[in-house]
Amino acid sequence: MSSVAPAAGGVGVLPRRKFELVLAGMPRRRAAEKRFRLYGQIAIGLGLAFLVILFASIILNGYTAFWQTHIRLDVTLDAARIDPQGNRDPEALRRADYNELIRDQLRAMFPDVSGRRDRLALYGLVSNGASFDLRDRVLANPELVGQKIALWVPADDDIDMLMKGNVDRSVPESDRRLKDNQLAWVDKLAAEGRLQQRFNADFFTRGDSRDAELAGIWGAAVGSLLTLMVTLALSFPLGVAAAVYLEEFAPRNRWTDLIEVNINNLAAVPSIVFGLLGLAVFINFFGLPRSAPLVGGLVLTLMTLPTIIIASRAALKSVPPSIREGALGIGASPMQVMIYHVVPLALPGMLTGTIIGMAQALGETAPLLMIGMVAFIADIPKGIFDPATALPVQIYLWADSPERAFVERTSAAIIVLLAFLAVMNAVAVVLRRRFERRW
Amino acid sequence: MQPSVLVLVLLLLSSAAYYAGRKRAFTVAQGRLRNLQSLPAYYGLYTAIWCGLPALLLLAAWVSLEHTIITNAVVAGLPEEIRQLGPDRLNLIVNDIKNIVQGNIVSRAPDAVMDAAAGRYRSLLAISHAAMFVVALALAIGAAAFTLTRIKPKQRARNAVETIILALLIACSTIAILTTVGIVLSVLFESIRFFQAVPVTDFLFGLDWSPQIALRADQAGSSGAFGAVPIFAGTFMITLIAMAVAVPIGLMSAIYLSEYATRQVRAVAKPLLEILAGIPTVVYGFFAALIVAPFLRDTGGMFGLGIASESALAAGLVMGIMIIPFVSSLSDDVMNAVPQAMRDGAYGMGATQSGNHPPGDLPGGTARHRRCDPARGVAGDRRDHDRRDGGRPRRQPHREPIRGGHHRDGADRHAADRRPGVRQSQDPRGVRAGVGAVRGDAGPERDRPLHRAQVPGAV
Structure with a gap:
């Protein structure tokens, strides 16, 4: 650096001083290069770390919801109380007071509990749904009347949380949802082997409920399925038809430009705006029912249409012109070329785009909130006109519930939703890998 | 019936x-x-x-x-x-x-x-x-x-x-237009009704947001105020925080993945990052409320900062994570669009691979220099696979390393890059150009929306 050698005279030869300057700068530049690289690695690491944290926290919070604490009760199905006439009439069996039977059993197990408040606390150990389980069991098998049966009933969600270790016993009693006497009863039940973690089938077969231990995702899953069926039935034909027209038949004029600008704009419209549109047009103007999968499907159709159109156009574009020319050459009309040659060849690409659009629709919450699919709906929807909710909306609803047990349920519902999304995207990837032809 | x-x-x-x-x-x-x-x-x-x-x-x-x-x-x-x-x-x-x-x-x-x-x-x-x-x-x-x-x-x-x-x-195909018209009308009419009750200036410049209208004059909600400035401010704040998270991470990971990463790393990391775009928004919301907000509150508490559970910080952070794949795919696109000639020119001037990234090339994407970096020798031609479809071999004439003194013209390569699915080398250029002209799709910009729209589901 301190060299003062005179510059060599030749044309095109770097003066020695400058060359040394460049050389001297190299370590610094290499270090900068390394740092830059490191920044890149850190950025990717951060992105992946976020992904891992997201998945880990959801799974760790949620996997326990697939098990539910059950309490074993030995219920005596007293014939005189369930079926006073003795004719096993289903109507009489349905009307019997099973709740009282369960309460009797609980009192018999803890005979020293007295006082109204303590008794209510005792009854609270067992889920509200226990009597319905018992009733269903008796209705399915009327011979049980008069016998003493061992019945596993779901425990209350607080007990469930206690057994899963989510309740801190060291907190002062006044700050706990479970009081000391309840803890003592639970410990006694556990010591007798009457508490067990069983597979939570209710979670997959029931609709929504205010009681966390009875809440399931089946209602929401059916709602999502119906909504997606409407979406698929409308958006695939519409999207493919629009793509075929724009890609193959549309003349290049202002009208076509207007359509294309609109499609590209709609792809960028926030999804909640589609909900506003659905509310104004489908519900208020056409008078379609609120909260119905039909309206949800219509709204999601409009939302996914740009995705499908754009993907279908790309698929059509990738069919080589030689196919078209060959078909035209042997006398097919342009429409015949399209229907018999180009569209079948582009179909895998179109289907891939459609599945990706469906996956997008499955995960969408905001537009469904606007059209009333956010209601509390305990029944399983039976058709596209019934009130329903959808999986992401169910997650949204549960996430608002204050009970600790709903945190677990929400995470479990998210796991199910992500599993559906993963399957759909995997199908799209497989479809693309297997059927997409490269020309 | x-x-x-x-x-x-x-x-x-x-x-x-x-x-x-x-x-x-x-x-x-x-x-x-x-x-x-x-x-x-x-x-x-x-x-x-x-x-x-x-x-x-x-x-x-x-x-x-x-x-x-x-x-x-x-x-x-x-x-x-x-x-x-x-x-x-x-x-x-x-x-x-x-x-x-x-x-x-x-x-x-x-x-x-x-x-x-x-x-x-x-x-x-x-x-x-x-x-x-x-x-x-x-x-x-x-x-x-x-x-x-x-x-x-x-x-x-x-x-x-x-x-x-x-x-x-x-x-x-006109459904798109009808949808747009429907959106505009449905929003317009409700807005007109709203602005008949609340003056526009109150809405745009009011500082108090308490959206309630009393049914009777003597009710508690009669003090409704519709100043949207707090809403705008919150939105901008969350957006800024989200950008502060997503731009550095997205940009740097795009640069790393396209310039430095080996093909294997790229094939794994890019789809993994794109999973982030496929996760439903409601899941991010739950994640923010359940994990991020309490974490920020506790961390802030350690340093004596009172961070509320509903802070814009948590929302912005999570939204930033959500848009990382968007930022990185777009940056990737832009970088792919920079002509090779520009990179080669930068090398000719003695730039190192990263040396001129930030000041020199980011406006038009970043330079892509690997092939003649003296420190690394001549790297394998990793650009020969299509970025768009995750590393499938691209069928185009192999480009000579710059050492050989002649390489394909940058603009030409650029055009080849931009036509997904259509392989230049396979059809005679004249036919392709002719059909393109007839169908009016010769312009590369017609491909652009595809890539962006495909990102959300690109798990």
Whole structure:
């Protein structure tokens, strides 16, 4: 650096001083290069770390919801109380007071509990749904009347949380949802082997409920399925038809430009705006029912249409012109070329785009909130006109519930939703890998 | 008769019309197909379309209008004192009548007037459905019969069918415009109503957001305020935080993945990052509320900062994570668009691989220098696979390393990069360009929206 050698005279030869300057700068530049690289690695690491944290926290919070604490009760199905006439009439069996039977059993197990408040606390150990389980069991098998049966009933969600270790016993009693006497009863039940973690089938077969231990995702899953069926039935034909027209038949004029600008704009419209549109047009103007999968499907159709159109156009574009020319050459009309040659060849690409659009629709919450699919709906929807909710909306609803047990349920519902999304995207990837032809 | 049953009947009728039309074509051709202008199936299709389409359109119009008309008729038949009620009260009554008709729970005790109105509604609906059934069936059968009698050997059935199909395609493609118009109108009318109650200036410049309107003057909610500045401020703050998270991470990971990473790392890391874009937003919200917000609150607490659980920090952070893949895919695109000549020029001036990234090249993407970095020797030509489809080998003529002194012209390569799916080397350039010109898609910018729109589901 301190060299003062005179510059060599030749044309095109770097003066020695400058060359040394460049050389001297190299370590610094290499270090900068390394740092830059490191920044890149850190950025990717951060992105992946976020992904891992997201998945880990959801799974760790949620996997326990697939098990539910059950309490074993030995219920005596007293014939005189369930079926006073003795004719096993289903109507009489349905009307019997099973709740009282369960309460009797609980009192018999803890005979020293007295006082109204303590008794209510005792009854609270067992889920509200226990009597319905018992009733269903008796209705399915009327011979049980008069016998003493061992019945596993779901425990209350607080007990469930206690057994899963989510309740801190060291907190002062006044700050706990479970009081000391309840803890003592639970410990006694556990010591007798009457508490067990069983597979939570209710979670997959029931609709929504205010009681966390009875809440399931089946209602929401059916709602999502119906909504997606409407979406698929409308958006695939519409999207493919629009793509075929724009890609193959549309003349290049202002009208076509207007359509294309609109499609590209709609792809960028926030999804909640589609909900506003659905509310104004489908519900208020056409008078379609609120909260119905039909309206949800219509709204999601409009939302996914740009995705499908754009993907279908790309698929059509990738069919080589030689196919078209060959078909035209042997006398097919342009429409015949399209229907018999180009569209079948582009179909895998179109289907891939459609599945990706469906996956997008499955995960969408905001537009469904606007059209009333956010209601509390305990029944399983039976058709596209019934009130329903959808999986992401169910997650949204549960996430608002204050009970600790709903945190677990929400995470479990998210796991199910992500599993559906993963399957759909995997199908799209497989479809693309297997059927997409490269020309 | 339910409309859905009628649709089914019409579909059955029109498939019967298809066979009738085809048979008729054979008959008029006297058994010799070459007498026919079109293939027999087109005569069948022509008949089927005329049988089904007008009737179905009529059905759609009927179903969408009948309830409005019947409601008006029923309201007109209500006693005078009920019709004198304000529109809100009248609406409630109409709702009750509809609930009685559908057998739902009604908000009031049943009375004779309501029951009579409901009975009237029911009978009108029954008449309407019966009339619809008769008219639609008559239209379908009449149109099919008329079309059948018109079938002649020289009739241009294929052209007619194709015109109708083209019209349907055009109708499908205008849905985008209708949607836009619908969005604009539905938002516009509600906004006009809103701004009639609340002055625009109050909304745009008001500092107080407390959206409530009292039903009566003496109610608690009468102090409603609709100043949207807090909302705008919150949105901008969350956006800024999200950008502060997503831009550095997204940009740097795009640069790393496209310039430095080996093919294996790229093939794994890029799809993994794109999973972030496929996760539903509600999951991010739950993640923010459950994990991020308490974490920030506790961390802030350690440093004596009171961070609320609903802070913009948590929301912005999570939104930033959510848009990392968008930022990185877009940056990747832009970098792919930089001509190779620019990179080579930068190397020629002695730039290192990263040295001139931030100041020199980011405006137009970043330089791509690996092939002549003296420190690294000549790297393998990793650019020979298509970025868009996750590392599939790109079939284009192998580019010479710069050492050899001549490489493909940057602009040319650029054009090849931008046409996903179409492989330049496979078709003669003249044909491709000719068809492109006819179809009017020669411009590379028509590919752009595809990539962006595909990102969200690109798990």
